Amino acid sequence: YQYISITYVLYSVLHQQQHNTTISKSIMAEITGNFVPGTTKYKSKYTVVNQTTSLQQTTETECAPFFISIASLDPNSKRDLERLGLIQDENSTNIRLLRKKHAAYLRRPLYFKNVQTLPGSYISLDSSKPWIIYWTLHGLDLLDDLPDEDTLIGIVHTLEACWSNVNVKVNVNAKVNEKVNVNDGNEEEDALGGGFGGGVGQLPHCATNYAAVNALSIIAGCDVGDYPDAAKLALDLLKRKRDSLLKWFLSLRYERKGDNEKGSMVCGYRMQHDGEVDVRATYCICSVASLLNILTSDLMDGMMEHVVECQTFEGGFGGEPFAEAHGGYTFCALGALQILTKAKGMANLEQSGMDFVALRNWLVNRQMGYEGGFQGRCNKLVDGCYTFWVGSAIAILGLDGTNQQFDSG
Amino acid sequence: MNFPTFDIPERALELTALCLRFNPANYTTWWFRRQCLASLSTPPTSDFESKYTYFSENFIANDLMLASKLGGSNPKNYQVWYHRRNLLEQSFSDMTSDSDTECGSVLELVNEELEYIAGVLDKDSKNYHAWSHRQWILKIINMESKWTAEIEYINDLLEADVRNNSAWNQRWLVSHRGSKSKPFPVEAASEEVNFVISKAREDPYNESPWRYFVALIKEQFRLIASSPEFVSLVDTCENALKEVKEKFELESKKDGMECTHLIAAHIDILEMKGDEDSLSSAVEFAILLESRYDPVRKKYWKLRAQQLQVVAN
Numbered sequence: 001y002q003y004i005s006i007t008y009v010l011y012s013v014l015h016q017q018q019h020n021t022t023i024s025k026s027i028m029a030e031i032t033g034n035f036v037p038g039t040t041k042y043k044s045k046y047t048v049v050n051q052t053t054s055l056q057q058t059t060e061t062e063c064a065p066f067f068i069s070i071a072s073l074d075p076n077s078k079r080d081l082e083r084l085g086l087i088q089d090e091n092s093t094n095i096r097l098l099r100k101k102h103a104a105y106l107r108r109p110l111y112f113k114n115v116q117t118l119p120g121s122y123i124s125l126d127s128s129k130p131w132i133i134y135w136t137l138h139g140l141d142l143l144d145d146l147p148d149e150d151t152l153i154g155i156v157h158t159l160e161a162c163w164s165n166v167n168v169k170v171n172v173n174a175k176v177n178e179k180v181n182v183n184d185g186n187e188e189e190d191a192l193g194g195g196f197g198g199g200v201g202q203l204p205h206c207a208t209n210y211a212a213v214n215a216l217s218i219i220a221g222c223d224v225g226d227y228p229d230a231a232k233l234a235l236d237l238l239k240r241k242r243d244s245l246l247k248w249f250l251s252l253r254y255e256r257k258g259d260n261e262k263g264s265m266v267c268g269y270r271m272q273h274d275g276e277v278d279v280r281a282t283y284c285i286c287s288v289a290s291l292l293n294i295l296t297s298d299l300m301d302g303m304m305e306h307v308v309e310c311q312t313f314e315g316g317f318g319g320e321p322f323a324e325a326h327g328g329y330t331f332c333a334l335g336a337l338q339i340l341t342k343a344k345g346m347a348n349l350e351q352s353g354m355d356f357v358a359l360r361n362w363l364v365n366r367q368m369g370y371e372g373g374f375q376g377r378c379n380k381l382v383d384g385c386y387t388f389w390v391g392s393a394i395a396i397l398g399l400d401g402t403n404q405q406f407d408s409g
Numbered sequence: 410m411n412f413p414t415f416d417i418p419e420r421a422l423e424l425t426a427l428c429l430r431f432n433p434a435n436y437t438t439w440w441f442r443r444q445c446l447a448s449l450s451t452p453p454t455s456d457f458e459s460k461y462t463y464f465s466e467n468f469i470a471n472d473l474m475l476a477s478k479l480g481g482s483n484p485k486n487y488q489v490w491y492h493r494r495n496l497l498e499q500s501f502s503d504m505t506s507d508s509d510t511e512c513g514s515v516l517e518l519v520n521e522e523l524e525y526i527a528g529v530l531d532k533d534s535k536n537y538h539a540w541s542h543r544q545w546i547l548k549i550i551n552m553e554s555k556w557t558a559e560i561e562y563i564n565d566l567l568e569a570d571v572r573n574n575s576a577w578n579q580r581w582l583v584s585h586r587g588s589k590s591k592p593f594p595v596e597a598a599s600e601e602v603n604f605v606i607s608k609a610r611e612d613p614y615n616e617s618p619w620r621y622f623v624a625l626i627k628e629q630f631r632l633i634a635s636s637p638e639f640v641s642l643v644d645t646c647e648n649a650l651k652e653v654k655e656k657f658e659l660e661s662k663k664d665g666m667e668c669t670h671l672i673a674a675h676i677d678i679l680e681m682k683g684d685e686d687s688l689s690s691a692v693e694f695a696i697l698l699e700s701r702y703d704p705v706r707k708k709y710w711k712l713r714a715q716q717l718q719v720v721a722n
Contacts (some may be wrong), residue, residue: 017481033705042704042705044614046572046612046614047612047657047661048571048612049616050570050572051534051569051571052570052573123431123432124434126432128434198436202435202436203440259589259590260589261590263590271487272436274443275440276494309589312626313621314620316666318578319541319546320544322543322578322581322582322587323537323547323578324537324540324578325578339700358573361673362705368705369704369707372705377535377575377618378533378574378616378620379572379617380572382447
């Protein structure tokens with residue numbers, strides 16, 4: 001009902017705006033010189049029509065009704081928005097975040113006592129339980145609206161149930177708390193590694209492992225005063241798993257001859273045993289390993305060089321060398337490089353060998369001139385998720401030690 | 410993983426196929442299925458050794474079909490595409506000869522697979538997994554005839570949609586024969602530039618060719634900066650770019666500065682030229698983009714102008 005009513009309000013407003021004499025957005029942009037999304041003048045331009053331009057046009061048309069100046073609305077429309085809680089009162093000009101409603105939505109999959117299952121179509125996420133937990137818990141954490149301690153304890157138990165052990169072969173010298181050179185001797189032994197998978201009895205997987213560790217970290221990092229038992233439970237679980245995680249990570253190594261002048265070794269990582277190698281795995285492993293302080297030199301060996309090979313001629317990063325520059329993979333690559341360069345004591349990201357200038361140029365060009373949001377690849381469509389992937393990448397660059405900092409338009 | 414051992418892997422295979430219909434994203438089921446297939450496959454010789462898993466021919470054929478069936482409604486599923494790759498790794502890595510006649514059945518498999526991918530791309534010309542799989546095949550077989558055939562395929566895609574950035578990306582892979590470390594000859598760069606300019610001319614607003622254009626020149630800049638060959642290349646490129654802009658303004662009666670990616674490319678060229686006049690032109694262009702033509706990237710262009718000014722001084 002609320003979606004329909006908002007849409008009705010917005011469409012009626014658009015109809016009205018075509019007939020009123022309020023200062024148009026494009027004129028405002030000229031006067032203030034600031035970027036204002038939804039300015040017709042900055043819709044995408046083309047001299048040739050093709051599938052790309054058609055899809056882009058359709059998207060711009062769909063987005064257009066949502067770029068409304070609240071100040072220019074008539075009193076009835078404003079009252080509608082006020083009733084929905086989207087604006088504070090008739091004098092407001094900013095949309096409010098509906099915190100309680102978002103929190104209620106996020107809490108749905110986490111019901112503990114009144115068992116509420118997700119609809120049948122969610123079977124496609126049956127191998128992604130830790131993701132559902134992490135997405136919702138992280139959202140609630142940002143909203144300062146975490147569930148009660150019983151629910152958090154339940155989550156820790158659920159995540160523990162997603163843990164599986166796997167037989168691995170490790171270099172006998174690969175220890176958790178020491179920095180050992182992996183090339184010293186090839187003696188290997190059987191060991192038990194492990195990680196968090198998508199559900200009970202599922203193989204450990206880098207992505208679900210990342211999600212599970214992050215979710216546990218949120219709980220472990222809770223104010224001990226508020227959630228004493230849950231925080232302790234989560235922290236203990238993470239501590240117990242450090243050793244196994246390192247062994248499992250090492251067993252995912254995919255070493256190869258680097259595509260560089262010297263032909264020196266570079267190392268990608270698989271997402272799972274007998275699984276695909278791409279830069280997501282490198283990031284997930286870097287992130288978890290640095291959180292849990294198991295980012296050993298064995299693990300890092302060849303990692304950075306592999307990531308750098310994933311940078312394309314466009315400046316962004318793809319999932320594998322030569323794969324198309326893509327917002328999601330760029331975030332992963334950049335996150336990994338940031339962690340690695342810091343761990344290696346490097347002064348800045350450029351020391352990794354990546355082309356900082358080309359990356360920066362590619363990133364800023366992912367912002368859409370009309371919509372204001374970001375696309376994931378050149379000549380593709382805007383999508384809210386890329387506000388995170390690309391927006392975060394831009395933020396990461398701002399953390400770089402050099403003076404080349406800026407925030408996005 | 411401590412799975413119970415199955416005495417009847419054939420039955421386990423059947424079960425995995427059933428399970429995968431419910432959830433083709435269950436990566437554990439795929440992994441387990443491959444364990445069963447491998448255990449039922451007998452390598453050609455008793456001392457057969459390979460870093461890749463060996464699957465017998467009929468299993469490969471059958472499971473490619475299974476993957477196609479499941480992949481149809483799930484074109485963006487990682488596991489289905491990886492299954493195809495894993496099935497084919499052993500036989501594709503075996504191809505060392507470039508002679509079309511010597512590889513027989515494996516070559517047939519290569520062609521079928523490339524055709525399958527083309528079919529997927531026909532429905533979604535930018536499917537990331539499809540392109541990734543295609544790139545893997547071309548790199549692992551490394552056949553000159555396939556590289557050259559791919560250029561034709563890319564050209565067809567660009568004819569249909571000159572803004573297909575995935576096709577542009579593929580062109581970079583193919584022209585470089587899958588290598589980042591082998592120096593790209595300046596003659597090849599010149600040829601590529603001609604092609605790119607012809608495409609940029611079709612729609613000067615299009616970002617893809619201008620990005621490719623700048624990358625080609627930058628690559629040569631890194632290899633042979635300040636050599637007469639580079640100077641000649643840069644001059645040719647700058648003239649070609651100016652010509653595109655002039656022609657656009659003549660035909661459309663519009664302001665060529667609106668083609669912000671063309672202007673951005675020009676700024677990059679001027680920066681590489683590096684002389685005082687070029688740099689001050691570059692600063693001017695950057696300021697125009699910042700203040701008027703590319704407001705969403707206002708702060709970026711301001712920074713760029715500042716940095717160029719510093720170099721100019």
